[in-house]
Amino acid sequence: MLTLGVESSCDETSVSVVRDGKTVLSNVVLSQIDIHQAYGGVVPEIASREHVKGITYVFDQAMKQAQVQYQDIDLIAVTEGPGLIGSLLIGVNAAKVVAMNYGIPLVGVHHIAGHIYANNIEHDMEFPLLALVVSGGHTELVLMNDHYEFEKLGETQDDAVGEAYDKIARVLGLPYPGGPQVDKRAKEGKPVLDFPRPMIDSKDFNFSFSGLKSHVINLHHNMVQRHEEIIVDDFCASFQDAITDVLVKKTLEASKQYDVKQVIVAGGVAANKGLREKMSKTITHVPVYFPHIKYCTDNAAMIAVAGTFQYLKTHQASDMYLNGSSRLDLTLGA
């Protein structure tokens, strides 16, 4: 079964061809990072325009690299949401055009389902499975008892992990995107600053990072006013230590409570080295998997994989009224 995946929820335009929800024949990603860097974050209107400019090229490249024809495609999977509404619409409409033109069934895929299924490319998923989803817009623990059955155990009550990273990086004067920068600098520093670990002992699986973010920003502000020396590496190390402590502890507890067979980490922040190390060191009773770095950031291969399993499970295709959505419930996923 050949699936064509399309992803345009934020600032990457991507098209991919995947065989049987496993083998990636092509995964073309056109990133807009350079363009948004000047603004310290993704600007929605600019993102949409860039998607329009790039999407035809990305489709062509993905088909060429996979050495297949549209007639060979069995399913088209496109990110339906959540994401920037104008960006999503470009991918959704391009996918509809191809689906309608060649009479190929079309499915709308939840972006987070995509991040979770990115893991299936290298490791078969075994259930029950626990997924920690961490990205610029998401922080949640998801339990899966079977393919395409998502149960949200908990989520952030305010900021997402990636968002906290970006804001801290901005205050520390590090370039956008801030996450990888903080991760890199953290390696050079020592976690000597005592930052709070919000909700680490709460008995649920929810998170909160807004208070930690404010704490770090306030301390930085006060030190600047007192003309104290700011060691950026130590700020990064201390912040990263606090945030990964919370993520790892809650993931460990959930993995035991629900007696899962494997733990997977998904989303852009899954590329964070500090998180990878602490997670692998702390959770040892079951395998912990991270997607390959190239499948951590937004890409269409993960959407093709998720879409394949979604279609196999539900046998339901979307109609041509499929639309983008800024917010979408994963648990209603299929």
Add this chain to the structure above:
Amino acid sequence: MQKTLTVRSLSEMDRFAKQIAAHLFPGAIIGLKGELGSGKTTLTKYLARHLGIQETVNSPTFTILKDYRGLLPLYHMDVYRLEGIGYDYELDDFIYGQGVSVIEWFPYISEMLPEHILEIEILGQNDQVRTIHVKGEGPYETIVQTLSD
């Protein structure tokens, strides 16, 4: 019309939100101002609850907009990243739509907002007592009038 209120606790913030939510109407726009950690998102959570929204309301920073369904649709926006850009046509359909828009950092997009909105400024951070300035003319005057400490 303007009023200044003091909010000493989360439950008082909840009560403040309840008073506002009671008078909201389709198309209402609330602009929020205040430093990081002042409680803009917290206030929005309470507003959402009083609009009958059950789901978790969390930061919309990444996607700039999150929409929720309650007694009225709620469009929660954080336009912090639009500083110096000022306009984003993608938000138009929501701001001029039939729901309630709550816009964090609204001064950054003041040029795309209508003449009248309900302005709420929160002063104070972390564990401090909050001072809240509320300003509203036209259709928002009644909301400000009925507010009390």
